[in-house]
Amino acid sequence: MATVNSFEELEIWKKAHELVAMIFILCNTNEKFVKDFSFKDQIRRAALSISNNIAEGFEYSNNNDFYRFLRIAKGSCGEVRNCLLFCLKIQYATLDEVKTQIELSRNLGKQIGSMMKYLKEHKLQKQVAK
Numbered sequence: 001m002a003t004v005n006s007f008e009e010l011e012i013w014k015k016a017h018e019l020v021a022m023i024f025i026l027c028n029t030n031e032k033f034v035k036d037f038s039f040k041d042q043i044r045r046a047a048l049s050i051s052n053n054i055a056e057g058f059e060y061s062n063n064n065d066f067y068r069f070l071r072i073a074k075g076s077c078g079e080v081r082n083c084l085l086f087c088l089k090i091q092y093a094t095l096d097e098v099k100t101q102i103e104l105s106r107n108l109g110k111q112i113g114s115m116m117k118y119l120k121e122h123k124l125q126k127q128v129a130k
Contacts, residue, residue, distance in 0.1 A: 007058035012115055015108050016051035016073070022101050023047040025082065032092040039092070043083040049076040050108070067119045070112050077109035 007013045024047070027033045027118045034040070050073045057069025084098045084105070 007055040013054045019048040019109040046079040063119045082106040
């Protein structure tokens with residue numbers, strides 16, 4: 001894996017940033033989201049948590065902390081997806097309105113999981129090499 005100097009270079013951060021922007025736009029344009037302050041706040045906070053945790057974990061500059069924050073970010077991906085699926089169930093949105101966000105949160109969760117796996121294996125390789 002190439003050396004990454006800032007969290008802004010990470011594809012998972014870029015995708016998380018894209019997802020949170022999409023969620024904020026949805027919350028500001030969908031009439032039912034706009035009116036439900038509690039639901040809107042919950043999904044927005046969960047979406048922003050993904051990129052925030054990727055950034056914060058990266059800035060600690062050690063794999064153990066980064067892994068821990070990625071774990072939280074991955075959980076937030078699930079929370080966002082759950083909120084989107086719930087909004088379908090209660091007819092806050094149509095599948096056309098949220099399909100892209102659902103797919104992005106699912107794929108992002110997988111990519112974060114892959115990064116976690118890499119960090120875990122890389123840590124084990126370092127321990128064996130000692």
